[in-house]
Amino acid sequence: MKVIAAVKRVVDYNVNVRVKADQSGVEIGNVKMSMNPFDEIAVEAAVRLKEQGVAQDVVAVSCGTAQSQETLRTALAIGADRGVLVQTDVALQPLAVAKLLRAVVQKEQPALVILGKQAIDDDACQTGQMLAALLGWPQATNASAIDIDGGVARITREVDGGLEVLELTLPAIVTADLRLNEPRYVTLPNIMKAKKKPVDIETPEALGVDPASRLETLRVEEPAARAPGIKVADVAALVDKLKNEAKVI
């Protein structure tokens, strides 16, 4: 079967972002960009399915600017067979990405699409579910284990209070949680090999999707700063502060 892994280029998770002075957004020029950490887990899961002999073909798909090609190359170095870039300079929101991915899915006809559970920039946590809805496919979000047997995917999900197990009839959508796997490091030989793997470029126009935003961002601000704290010398001083100053115990 064919598996699609969707990947997004985001500000690296270690970067402490700054809000722009004009409140139009956050500063992302000259900031290190990487593959969204949850998408790395999604690609790793897809590649492992291939290594198990469950999947034959792993396609990495990204939607965004031309620089998203770098992110696709990382996915190819992890082990995806080829890439598809839906290239646009329009700032994409989850609904637009879900529609673009639907168009790609309809062309590629995969049995499984794996996405990250959320992107660490917009923290929306929507795209996988929206794609499932648009396709009319079943979904399992926050997956921590994937087990494919014939036409059925048995997925363990992380939910509030514990774990739950669902069975989905393929084709289906799965979003990856942190504990699904430990993504492998990409090695230099694999980075070199990834350069030779094919990447198809699509556009929203060719896919017949209007990528325009539906939500307008009026402003982006710094969160309210906390008043500076103090260091206390010992446990007695801490208990005294909590009882008499903060009055929380």
Place this chain on the structure above:
Amino acid sequence: MTTLVIAEHDNAQLKGATLNAVAAAAKIGGDVHVLVAGANARAVADQAAAAAGVAKVLLADAPQLADGLAENVAAQVLAVASNYSHILFPATASGKNVAPRVAAKLDVAQISDIIGVESADTFQRPIYAGNAIATVQSADAVKVITVRTTGFDAVAAQGGSAAVEEIAAVADSGKSTFVSREVAKSDRPELAGARVVVSGGRGLGSAENFKILDPLADKLGAALGASRAAVDAGYAPNDWQVGQTGKIVAPQLYVAVGISGAIQHLAGMKDSKVIVAINKDPEAPIFGVADYGLVGDLFQVVPELTGAL
């Protein structure tokens, strides 16, 4: 203008997160209705009807709604969606699972994790792990929203007297099946709603050492939490994780023990009223947000603190 709040429940008990979502609905204005989709969930509907500010409760009761499968619950919401200007879910694991499915079917953008309501179409939400707050305006006819529960004080669970109206349940989608659930048993308060949270990090060193936090949590009546590092190392279960990708908490008192304070962890707790950090590294970033910091060996400080309470 009428708002529909989707109730979070386990078929027996209405979860507190629902009351926070009702509070957000009240800020938007207009009537507030609550949808309870479940199996044998009459008791939940009655509890929702008693919540302050709820005008009507819709109850869809059928076996296929028992386990909160996204396909079935989303279809149930869509069956009544045309009557509403706003559809609100608590931003819990189940709310986040279902809401985008509803939004996509309605062809509207979803607004995730709101922490503030500016007007009926303008909302505040955190982005970049809470390092920036975006104010967004929706031009869509129906606003589908998830509500960060720590952003709104819960409405009173008692005092309301809404009517409960039974509605027809949608058919089973047949595309997904619930197999099993493994719920971690705990006598402690629920992490997301606890007044006090005691959290441990990698500094604890092992699952065995993590138990050093038990007596402290008992003394404080606290829920236990953990950093991602502690969860990944197997010191604590997954559902204790506090942070951008785990639970978001805002208790009265948050005690961070052996937690360095990575951006991703701070995203989950920096709205706590009082933060206490216990760490042996005086340079740990957690001290940057802590109201009271104590530099020291947690294996000495924690028992001493427990004893002093």
